[in-house]
Amino acid sequence: MIREFLRRVAALMKKEFITIWNDPKSRAIIVAMPIMQLLIFSNAATMEVRNIDTVVLDRSQSVESRELLSRFENSPRFRNFYYVDNEKEFQEKLDTQRVQIGINIPNDFSRGIKSKRGTNVQIISDGRQTNSAAIGSGYASQIVNLYNAELTGNSGTQINPTVRNWFNPNLEYKWYILTVIVAMLSLVTTLILTSLSIARERELGTFDQLIVSPLSSFEILLGKSIPPLVIAMTLTMIMVGIIIVFFHVPFVGSIFLFFISILISLLAIVGVGLYISSICNTQQQAILSVMTFMMPAVLLSGFISPIEDMPLALQYLTYLNPVRFFMVLSRGIFLKGMGTDDVITNIIPLLVIATITLTLASRTFKRKLG
Amino acid sequence: MKILFALIKKEIKQILRDPSSIVIAFILPLISILIYMYGVNLDSVKVTIGIKNDDNSPEVATLVKSFGHSKYVNSINFDNMNDIKNAIVRSKIKGAVVIPNDFSSKLSRGQKADLLVITDGSEVNTANYVQSYALSISNQWLATSKYRGKINKPIINAETRMWYNPDLNSHHFIVPGSIAITMTLIGILLTSLVIAREWERGTMEALLSTKVRAIHIVLGKYIPYFILGMLSTAFNLFLTVCIFQIPFNGSYFMFFFISGIFLFTSLGIGLMISTVLKNQFMASMVAMSMGFMPALMLSGLMFPINSMPTFFQYLTMIIPPRYYIAFIESEFMAGGVNEIRLANAFYLTVLGLFLFAGVYKKTQMRLEVSK
Numbered sequence: 001m002i003r004e005f006l007r008r009v010a011a012l013m014k015k016e017f018i019t020i021w022n023d024p025k026s027r028a029i030i031v032a033m034p035i036m037q038l039l040i041f042s043n044a045a046t047m048e049v050r051n052i053d054t055v056v057l058d059r060s061q062s063v064e065s066r067e068l069l070s071r072f073e074n075s076p077r078f079r080n081f082y083y084v085d086n087e088k089e090f091q092e093k094l095d096t097q098r099v100q101i102g103i104n105i106p107n108d109f110s111r112g113i114k115s116k117r118g119t120n121v122q123i124i125s126d127g128r129q130t131n132s133a134a135i136g137s138g139y140a141s142q143i144v145n146l147y148n149a150e151l152t153g154n155s156g157t158q159i160n161p162t163v164r165n166w167f168n169p170n171l172e173y174k175w176y177i178l179t180v181i182v183a184m185l186s187l188v189t190t191l192i193l194t195s196l197s198i199a200r201e202r203e204l205g206t207f208d209q210l211i212v213s214p215l216s217s218f219e220i221l222l223g224k225s226i227p228p229l230v231i232a233m234t235l236t237m238i239m240v241g242i243i244i245v246f247f248h249v250p251f252v253g254s255i256f257l258f259f260i261s262i263l264i265s266l267l268a269i270v271g272v273g274l275y276i277s278s279i280c281n282t283q284q285q286a287i288l289s290v291m292t293f294m295m296p297a298v299l300l301s302g303f304i305s306p307i308e309d310m311p312l313a314l315q316y317l318t319y320l321n322p323v324r325f326f327m328v329l330s331r332g333i334f335l336k337g338m339g340t341d342d343v344i345t346n347i348i349p350l351l352v353i354a355t356i357t358l359t360l361a362s363r364t365f366k367r368k369l370g
Numbered sequence: 371m372k373i374l375f376a377l378i379k380k381e382i383k384q385i386l387r388d389p390s391s392i393v394i395a396f397i398l399p400l401i402s403i404l405i406y407m408y409g410v411n412l413d414s415v416k417v418t419i420g421i422k423n424d425d426n427s428p429e430v431a432t433l434v435k436s437f438g439h440s441k442y443v444n445s446i447n448f449d450n451m452n453d454i455k456n457a458i459v460r461s462k463i464k465g466a467v468v469i470p471n472d473f474s475s476k477l478s479r480g481q482k483a484d485l486l487v488i489t490d491g492s493e494v495n496t497a498n499y500v501q502s503y504a505l506s507i508s509n510q511w512l513a514t515s516k517y518r519g520k521i522n523k524p525i526i527n528a529e530t531r532m533w534y535n536p537d538l539n540s541h542h543f544i545v546p547g548s549i550a551i552t553m554t555l556i557g558i559l560l561t562s563l564v565i566a567r568e569w570e571r572g573t574m575e576a577l578l579s580t581k582v583r584a585i586h587i588v589l590g591k592y593i594p595y596f597i598l599g600m601l602s603t604a605f606n607l608f609l610t611v612c613i614f615q616i617p618f619n620g621s622y623f624m625f626f627f628i629s630g631i632f633l634f635t636s637l638g639i640g641l642m643i644s645t646v647l648k649n650q651f652m653a654s655m656v657a658m659s660m661g662f663m664p665a666l667m668l669s670g671l672m673f674p675i676n677s678m679p680t681f682f683q684y685l686t687m688i689i690p691p692r693y694y695i696a697f698i699e700s701e702f703m704a705g706g707v708n709e710i711r712l713a714n715a716f717y718l719t720v721l722g723l724f725l726f727a728g729v730y731k732k733t734q735m736r737l738e739v740s741k
Contacts, residue, residue: 148525284650335491
């Protein structure tokens, strides 16, 4: 009995593997595409702001103003400087996005400093890139404040902050984005693999043959979910290996917990993919449904802005989002060494999602016939 | 001409028969704008932090209170470092402020008082918010506390201003930018499947054995999806400007004109993928990896292109959404800047024509082989 069961499941699994794996082009796409993206995105995507180009309108032309500007020139954050002598050119440089920041020094700058009366410096940033503008003008104010501190002799009452960034002492953006990218790439691959699998058979008409075969719906479910799970798991582990070996991101957690968490996260995503596939008649419907699921799932996973910052209704909605838990687990175990009980709290919702979606998917296998 | 019309008619019928593509052209913009409006916030992010106060002077108690009153911070009081560590690992708090026991005595002596700020470095952005909130709240407190007389006033006042978006509202740039992501998806995803589907189902062979020419097949695919895409663009604009009241300072004509060029380029990528791969599974994998992901990661919407290493800055030059996002943000926020319009429209046109030529050439080759 059991042997028969295993034989049938194995046969279906073999067929699934052949569909995905036999074509060398398809093999290359499954393996090479995610790895290439991992290498490109992790090197390119950073929210640190560097290479800031600046336009300067220095009406003071004094020793003090040149001293301040030289501090900007020596900062590694700032790149090219354009010195202009009128408002019009100043505005034009900002309008056309040749520069991201403008520094406007008034003509009484030097007098204000010498007389200790005080003076202003205008720092203008290009709000069309709101985020980098805010960060860039933060750097600029910092430079001005350092100069200030020197002018006042760095004395008097002040708060002297010591900042410690746990788990990532230099706040390397790469450490963060790498874990996010791995989760995203595994998500994309798993969803496409699973969502097309039933829809493709339905579109080509082979699904009816599968249903009238001796396979039970549970056996179909196993045969349809194990191959993509194995492929996605292998791919994820390869990517994690690349992160550790080539990017030198320290892995502080337990490898065993990490493995289990990734497996269950992927299982939940396999469930979602198969469920989508089971309700779609064509591959086009499947892939468009995947997009409709994936876009909110990625954007509301806490990757771009933190979940506790969202409106309450959306916060509750994220409990249905497997990607949310996937990200918490992968980052938590990888960078923070999350303990067993916290891992379990995050795994339970994933198991619930997996059970519900897989059950729903297997029920449609039988219902759709007839 | 007659053949072309027949092919367009056939394609439109196919679009109407499987309404998923029409649904997606209107549902996706709606979902995406809702998310970017309510779920994504890049300014004034609210964070929860822990506070451990070792200084029991009454003055410092008001500092702890001002953390509690800030609208950007939720604060939780802690007594020992171990609890703070556990809370950070669990992501219950994103950082902590530790006030040492000599804090107030140093301030009253006119010295520098140390303040320890801890952040959860595993979430780099949030860690930056924690840092800057902790510093600005404590400095504001200092400026109004009884120690304020001992502060040296800064001589140079750095007056920061943000042009084009004076309220610093990140939605004013992220929501228009999201139009580019949605349009990329719609353009690339819909078309990447169409030719592949015909090969998979065998209808392409049937088509090739008739008298149609390559130009008919290519235009017969471009035109219907162009119409659908433009309708979706209009719907996007309607949602952004009329429903969600994002300020639009540019010209509507320019918006549609350059969106049209962008759509032409996106359709080109999708058709190119599907002409080369002939298989819907592979076509959708590649469409995701070369369409959606680069649009999200390399277009400059989330991550500034200027900050990328030089090689990757060059790489972004072949990503059409990059030009479209630069155009759209400027059009929405700064109004018409001709130089920006012209430069971006030019690059998009070049990419679009290049892709069109590629699709045409590839289709022609197939035709010749089969005849």
